[in-house]
Amino acid sequence: MTSSLGARLARQGRAIGTFSRRRLLGAAGAGAALAGVGVVAGCADSPAGSPAPGEAIVPFRGEHQAGIVTPAQDRLHFVALDLTTTDKAQVIALLQKWTAAAERMTAGAEAAPGGAVNRNPETPPTDTGEALGLPAASLTLTFGVGAGFFDKLGLTAQKPAALADLPRFTGDQIDPASSRGDLCIQACSDDPQVAVHAVRNLVRMGFGTTEVRWSQLGFGRTSSTSTAQATPRNLFGFKDGTNNLKAEDDAALRDQLWVQAGDGPAWHDGGSYLVARRIRMHIEIWDRTSLVEQETVFGRTKGEGAPIGRTAEFDVADFSATGADGKPAIDENAHIRLASARSLGGVQILRRGYNFVDGSDGQGHLNAGLFFIAYMRDPQKQFVPMQRALANNDTLMEYIEHTSSAVFAIPAGLGEGRYWGQSLLEA
């Protein structure tokens, strides 16, 4: 793999701020230039600098996969796939092909050499073409495996205990057709067309080995994963996840985010877990409640996002303060109290969710909500107790409904020449 050219191209792209499929084609001729896009230098999970929006390239390889502590991009296309084969060699061949394509696309190149227009015109193009001319737009592609991956490929001895199915929580209305999956790919970008293009080309390559189980688009990030980012608003109009794990919290990341040696099977060291939950928000009901009720439910002010009783968003919540009426200033069942590390014995997660609107529900309402994505070191010890506390007590549950659920093991990042899942498949 001609990694030096790839790295040079990627660095050039970042430096001159104009790295795009079109410029690349124009600059050097597609065949020569694209064949060289291979490896980019640097650590995949370091927060990006500040190149022109849309032009940034997030390094694909590194200690951890990109797309986790990478500053959350604004658009998401998430896809869960099922294996349609039990042939391990066939799956390995696909994962190698996927890895090469993912590395190319995150660098702003086409999915495969040849691309949309420069191969034998009597054959189908190797890239579908809808991202021609678009820059990398901070694209990250994050890969994970579900329980079915181990079962179908005879890898059950390598299946981490923490990958067990999540229990049913109070109020769950889970649709099996949009839950679980043998594999997942999270595509995040500042340009939705770039994210969709990446997923579509990977799905295409999987034909005969994988098929789409479910997929979800998200149009607006709901979390900050870096202290450099402002906290965005969910569709209830609130800043949520102010106290999210951040890329800068090294100690907390080790403790709460990254799988450590000894946690489970060795192939997963340095990895993480992804929990995905599609949360339908009953926005029409919410919109009919008073501001006081809304702020009581979250435990924050709606405007500034400050904990009730404090003035600024990042002020520390005082859970022991009482109001003039002698009752807790922050309600006993307020979302920020129940979800806080202090209430959960120190448990934290890294949220990376997105707002969605999936048309309407056939009953006169918009089908809207939050596609919750969170990364953590152990879902059984972190997500399960947190969600149990929320499902049983959080007043917010009156206004939301969890309609899908999935958990995936996320392998560590890739070193030079390695492919997605290699540590597991060669364990």
Next chain:
Amino acid sequence: MTSSLGARLARQGRAIGTFSRRRLLGAAGAGAALAGVGVVAGCADSPAGSPAPGEAIVPFRGEHQAGIVTPAQDRLHFVALDLTTTDKAQVIALLQKWTAAAERMTAGAEAAPGGAVNRNPETPPTDTGEALGLPAASLTLTFGVGAGFFDKLGLTAQKPAALADLPRFTGDQIDPASSRGDLCIQACSDDPQVAVHAVRNLVRMGFGTTEVRWSQLGFGRTSSTSTAQATPRNLFGFKDGTNNLKAEDDAALRDQLWVQAGDGPAWHDGGSYLVARRIRMHIEIWDRTSLVEQETVFGRTKGEGAPIGRTAEFDVADFSATGADGKPAIDENAHIRLASARSLGGVQILRRGYNFVDGSDGQGHLNAGLFFIAYMRDPQKQFVPMQRALANNDTLMEYIEHTSSAVFAIPAGLGEGRYWGQSLLEA
């Protein structure tokens, strides 16, 4: 209405490039500042200048509605609603409320005075809050009425003949649940959260008078409506609509886009018609065809987008040229030949469609395609013959399927103090 303050705020916003709900709140206190957001100066349909992306404000009032020849923004939320009442006075009250809210939101303000946080906290906020802090992002809100609007309100004498249902075309697989509608609102913006916020707040205000019939998100524009814009790519990877009507073609706009005096009932003079068709693209089948086949189907090259036999995108297609084999260089059934004004007796339309991905289809495929939106002077004389020619002969039909259909009458733009639909309701 304190139009001068509104205009000043809007102009200021454009001039300083930082007009946002948050700045507005900070600058002058929400109550005072927002109450004044009323009218912005200028013509609603003139192509915008070049303020910082996301900060631009498109004037709401003018000779024609904004969102038609306005340079196509990148994101769409389109909603069709049905009336749940036959009470004309109630509908007028809603349209007045909608107009005030639409004007505010397109100027970057909240949906109503008071907004998300500054009204009596014991009552529900007048704005849902998820766009707090976000700029106007070139938001346009374009309003239309369907046939049911006339029928339910006893206005059949004012119903234009051109608003008749579209015929069934060859291959149509129309889902009635996501077709038609008594009203429509097209929200376009450079920020999807801004578009979604606008639709959601208008839908909310409609409760008791309207209900959502269907809605559609689009993530990437597929058309240029100004010569200043590059032609984007659809999900087949092609530039389509190169010869779209453009804002700069004054004579063609009069001839093909705007309803002229004498065309139909006088209330509609200066208006237009909107045809919406959800076109599912069978991307997996398309992706298996050769580049030659793909280019033959469109009649353009995939890379540059030039007509076959020419070299640049905007070169005029030579439909009479023959290749070395003596056959037409541009196939007899090529999309650009069949859809060209030359083949259709001079007919043109203004396309303003968006790419979409609505998750997966339950059969292992992405549910993706083009949400076709087009504006024209008379759908019966323009869209019907064009679509008939395409449906019967276009090779592209092998790869696509029309799954929804709607046509709306779009009233002309609003003068000072006027409300959406006033010319019809007071006709």
